[in-house]
Amino acid sequence: MTATNKAGTAKPPLLETRELMIKFGGVTAANNVSMQIEAGRNLAIIGPNGAGKTTFLNICTGWIKPRSGKVFLEGEDITPLPPRKIVRRGVARAFQIPQLFTEHTALENLLISAAAREGLRNPLQNLHNIRQRDEMMHLLDLVHCTDVADRVVVELSEGQRKLIDIAVALALKPRLLLMDEPTSGVASSQKHEVMEILVGALAEAGVTSVFVEHDMGIVARHADEVAVWNAGNVQLRGTPQEILEHPDVIRDVIGEEVA
Numbered sequence: 001m002t003a004t005n006k007a008g009t010a011k012p013p014l015l016e017t018r019e020l021m022i023k024f025g026g027v028t029a030a031n032n033v034s035m036q037i038e039a040g041r042n043l044a045i046i047g048p049n050g051a052g053k054t055t056f057l058n059i060c061t062g063w064i065k066p067r068s069g070k071v072f073l074e075g076e077d078i079t080p081l082p083p084r085k086i087v088r089r090g091v092a093r094a095f096q097i098p099q100l101f102t103e104h105t106a107l108e109n110l111l112i113s114a115a116a117r118e119g120l121r122n123p124l125q126n127l128h129n130i131r132q133r134d135e136m137m138h139l140l141d142l143v144h145c146t147d148v149a150d151r152v153v154v155e156l157s158e159g160q161r162k163l164i165d166i167a168v169a170l171a172l173k174p175r176l177l178l179m180d181e182p183t184s185g186v187a188s189s190q191k192h193e194v195m196e197i198l199v200g201a202l203a204e205a206g207v208t209s210v211f212v213e214h215d216m217g218i219v220a221r222h223a224d225e226v227a228v229w230n231a232g233n234v235q236l237r238g239t240p241q242e243i244l245e246h247p248d249v250i251r252d253v254i255g256e257e258v259a
């Protein structure tokens with residue numbers, strides 16, 4: 001079904017790529033990638049090592065410019081924009097290793113992000129002047145971390161750091177958040193709990209997510225849709241059940257013998 005706006009005309013997808021191409025030396029990391037990402041549906045990207053998953057995220061956020069092809073955000077061509085302008089348009093990124101100021105508190109990290117959003121110069125020197133304290137405490141509440149607001153990040157568990165990192169991204173008020181393995185490094189006993197909080201926080205904040213993931217348990221439980229990457233392109237797309245039971249995925253991604 002195609003979404004329509006109030007005027008009854010078709011609404012463009014939240015993010016769309018058309019025929020993205022990029023080569024690194026002899027490796028084609030994006031080979032004609034055309035994708036549509038709909039608002040409100042969390043998309044997991046899976047695939048073997050070197051398939052081009054991270055390259056796709058890097059192109060969507062402007063970190064890498066494709067040799068050809070385009071990226072559209074709600075119909076606007078954002079391909080030529082620098083990363084900071086793409087962030088301002090509403091596309092944020094979280095990395096495998098949280099990008100936090102580890103000697104600062106959780107709340108200070110969020111205030112720094114809010115200051116960056118407002119274009120404040122030297123936020124580290126002006127933390128006491130940043131006004132968004134209540135808004136940032138609300139974000140910490142969304143990720144269940146108000147109790148560690150005043151703790152320095154270096155003292156926190158990996159799971160708490162991941163959640164603070166997501167709150168830092170939410171402080172930029174994105175519409176779309178692209179994540180590289182959101183629970184990597186988190187103790188396996190805590191992965192689902194961290195992901196549950198993360199997905200809940202994004203839903204509450206009205207943010208759609210795309211996440212690269214190698215843990216099929218996380219994909220099965222927390223994704224609405226799955227795209228399978230292979231050799232620089234999307235090989236398959238479907239519901240977690242359709243994809244995780246597909247014989248090609250079992251053979252090439254999950255790595256089990258197919259009977």
Ligand SMILES: Nc1ncnc2c1ncn2[C@@H]1O[C@H](COP(=O)(O)OP(=O)(O)OP(=O)(O)O)[C@@H](O)[C@H]1O
Binds near residue numbers: 028029052054
């Ligand atoms: N900046 C770069 N310079 C040279 N080669 C690169 C660069 N970025 C990616 N590549 C190559 O492009 C291919 C795709 O890399 P990419 O990191 O996108 O794969 P991936 O699917 O995310 O892999 P993984 O699951 O191992 O993280 C790989 O062969 C990689 O070595």
